[in-house]
Amino acid sequence: MTSVAVERRPARIVPTLGRLATFVLVLAVLWGAWEGYKWLWESTGWTWPFLVDDTTMPHIHDILNAFREPVTAGGPALIHPLLDAAWFTAKEALAGFVLGAAFGFALAVVLVHSRLLERGLLPYVVASQTVPILAIAPMVVIGLGSKGVEGWKAVSVIAAYLTFFPVAVNSIRGLKSADPRAFELMDSYAASRWSILWRLRVPASLPYLFTALKISATASVIGAIIGETPASIQDGLGGAIVNFNQYYSLQPTALWATNIVCAALGLVLFGLVALAERLMLHRAPEHVA
Amino acid sequence: MSDVAASVVSIQGLTKSFRTGVTALADIDLEVAPREFVSLIGPSGCGKSTLLRIIGDLVTPTSGTVRVNGKSAHQARVDHDYGIVFQDAVLFDWRTVARNVALPLELLGWDRGRRKERVAEMLELVELTGFESSRPWQLSGGMQQRVSIARALSFDPALLLMDEPFGALDEMTRERLNLELLGIWEKAESTIVFVTHSIPEAVFLSTRVVVMSARPGRISETIEVDLPYPRNAMTHEAPRFFELVTAVREALAAGHGGRTYRDTAPAMEER
Numbered sequence: 001m002t003s004v005a006v007e008r009r010p011a012r013i014v015p016t017l018g019r020l021a022t023f024v025l026v027l028a029v030l031w032g033a034w035e036g037y038k039w040l041w042e043s044t045g046w047t048w049p050f051l052v053d054d055t056t057m058p059h060i061h062d063i064l065n066a067f068r069e070p071v072t073a074g075g076p077a078l079i080h081p082l083l084d085a086a087w088f089t090a091k092e093a094l095a096g097f098v099l100g101a102a103f104g105f106a107l108a109v110v111l112v113h114s115r116l117l118e119r120g121l122l123p124y125v126v127a128s129q130t131v132p133i134l135a136i137a138p139m140v141v142i143g144l145g146s147k148g149v150e151g152w153k154a155v156s157v158i159a160a161y162l163t164f165f166p167v168a169v170n171s172i173r174g175l176k177s178a179d180p181r182a183f184e185l186m187d188s189y190a191a192s193r194w195s196i197l198w199r200l201r202v203p204a205s206l207p208y209l210f211t212a213l214k215i216s217a218t219a220s221v222i223g224a225i226i227g228e229t230p231a232s233i234q235d236g237l238g239g240a241i242v243n244f245n246q247y248y249s250l251q252p253t254a255l256w257a258t259n260i261v262c263a264a265l266g267l268v269l270f271g272l273v274a275l276a277e278r279l280m281l282h283r284a285p286e287h288v289a
Numbered sequence: 290m291s292d293v294a295a296s297v298v299s300i301q302g303l304t305k306s307f308r309t310g311v312t313a314l315a316d317i318d319l320e321v322a323p324r325e326f327v328s329l330i331g332p333s334g335c336g337k338s339t340l341l342r343i344i345g346d347l348v349t350p351t352s353g354t355v356r357v358n359g360k361s362a363h364q365a366r367v368d369h370d371y372g373i374v375f376q377d378a379v380l381f382d383w384r385t386v387a388r389n390v391a392l393p394l395e396l397l398g399w400d401r402g403r404r405k406e407r408v409a410e411m412l413e414l415v416e417l418t419g420f421e422s423s424r425p426w427q428l429s430g431g432m433q434q435r436v437s438i439a440r441a442l443s444f445d446p447a448l449l450l451m452d453e454p455f456g457a458l459d460e461m462t463r464e465r466l467n468l469e470l471l472g473i474w475e476k477a478e479s480t481i482v483f484v485t486h487s488i489p490e491a492v493f494l495s496t497r498v499v500v501m502s503a504r505p506g507r508i509s510e511t512i513e514v515d516l517p518y519p520r521n522a523m524t525h526e527a528p529r530f531f532e533l534v535t536a537v538r539e540a541l542a543a544g545h546g547g548r549t550y551r552d553t554a555p556a557m558e559e560r
Binding site for chain 2: 179188
């Protein structure tokens with residue numbers, strides 16, 4: 001949609017400004033909707049579907065202010081422990097993302113080369129995702145913990161568990177996506193399987209792979225946060241969420257502030273993948289997602 | 290390449306049945322001599338594309354023998370004895386024009402310098418010098434097909450297999466590319482087997498037109514085209530050209546159970 005090679009440079013600034021304006025506008029509308037809803041429900045005293053007050057729906061400026069205020073008297077501003085926690089969780093998520101993506105892609109490469117394996121294994125790959133991550137997380141953490149693996153590494157395995165699935169499924173499609181005649185062309189050169197893989201299947205799969213990686217980028221953050229909970233890891237965002245949950249009635253803004261940081265972390269990883277996609281793919285404009 | 294002026298393509302008693310029980314090709318005998326330009330023409334479903342793919346060892350025949358350059362079709366494919374051009378250019382979007390042309394050379398293990406030199410030569414041959422770093426999707430359909438021809442000829446194959454290469458192009462582009470192809474054929478000294486739906490195209494290009502009929506696919510007639518080379522735009526207006534076009538049309542009609550043959554729209558051939 002955006003980066004067509006033929007496009008001139010100055011023309012690019014206008015869409016960028018336009019995008020920025022749209023972003024600000026949407027943000028303002030969402031902000032207004034939240035505050036408007038809060039005001040209307042509070043002033044009319046409506047309680048359906050839930051009671052609206054400063055605990056259930058704190059003011060957005062209060063949430064933002066919470067970043068600057070210490071959680072415990074005399075402690076550092078909330079933003080500092082949250083950024084530390086975000087960095088810790090980001091490490092887990094990133095490790096899990098890389099691990100899961102590599103495993104998912106490797107699995108796809110194996111499966112597209114064997115119809116038997118694809119038929120035999122794919123149902124289990126799908127089944128793996130129907131098991132709730134909350135049920136698996138303690139097993140992984142305790143299992144790996146007994147082997148002396150550090151907690152955060154075990155959590156990254158859980159993040160990988162969420163990451164590999166979209167990558168595997170999309171890569172299988174992508175690795176098969178080339179035109180049948182492109183395969184005939186490679187056959188006409190008596191190209192080896194290896195050559196067909198690297199020169200045809202893999203490049204053809206990249207748009208599919210990047211779509212999956214974008215899904216996985218956010219999924220890996222969720223996997224890391226959820227994985228921290230049963231592992232009783234206090235250093236990450238999962239720990240912060242559990243902690244602030246307990247004090248929600250006293251200090252609701254701290255949890256909301258944590259949510260914002262979680263979302264921002266997901267967006268950063270998503271953005272990194274989108275950037276990599278833009279740098280790596282040189283496709284016809286209609287293929288650029 | 291063998292020095293003996295034996296057939297480039299030699300097919301005897303070839304049949305092809307699909308698992309569905311359909312007989313795509315029956316009793317095919319065909320010899321193609323070096324430097325010939327042979328067109329295969331026939332109605333949809335006559336198996337002309339399948340025959341082309343059997344020559345290229347992309348489809349295996351049910352029975353009969355196929356020799357290419359005096360070897361089995363399989364050995365010829367392994368030895369890179371032919372280049373192929375499809376109806377669509379089948380260029381790789383993720384490669385530049387130059388790297389698309391260089392694809393077979395990479396597979397043949399040519400070093401970078403030699404590849405670059407050859408790509409420049411080939412792009413000059415198809416008049417696309419200056420488009421080296423363009424992406425395929427930035428080119429018109431006709432230009433894409435020229436890249437595809439350059440790619441097929443880049444490693445100097447003795448044989449060029451073309452499956453309706455200009456079928457998807459407009460008439461004007463098609464006529465221009467026909468002329469260019471004849472020029473390339475003369476310069477590259479290659480042998481061409483060319484599948485087409487168009488009678489004038491077959492007559493204009495070929496030394497010989499092989500007319501096929503459908504269900505099962507057979508060779509119903511072979512027509513020698515005695516128009517002199519070099520052929521040009523004037524050839525289209527020569528009385529002999531019209532006689533040959535009529536001869537091919539009648540041969541097609543005869544093979545079609547006497548019904549009048551209409552030049553069918555380029556439909557998907559059976560695989």
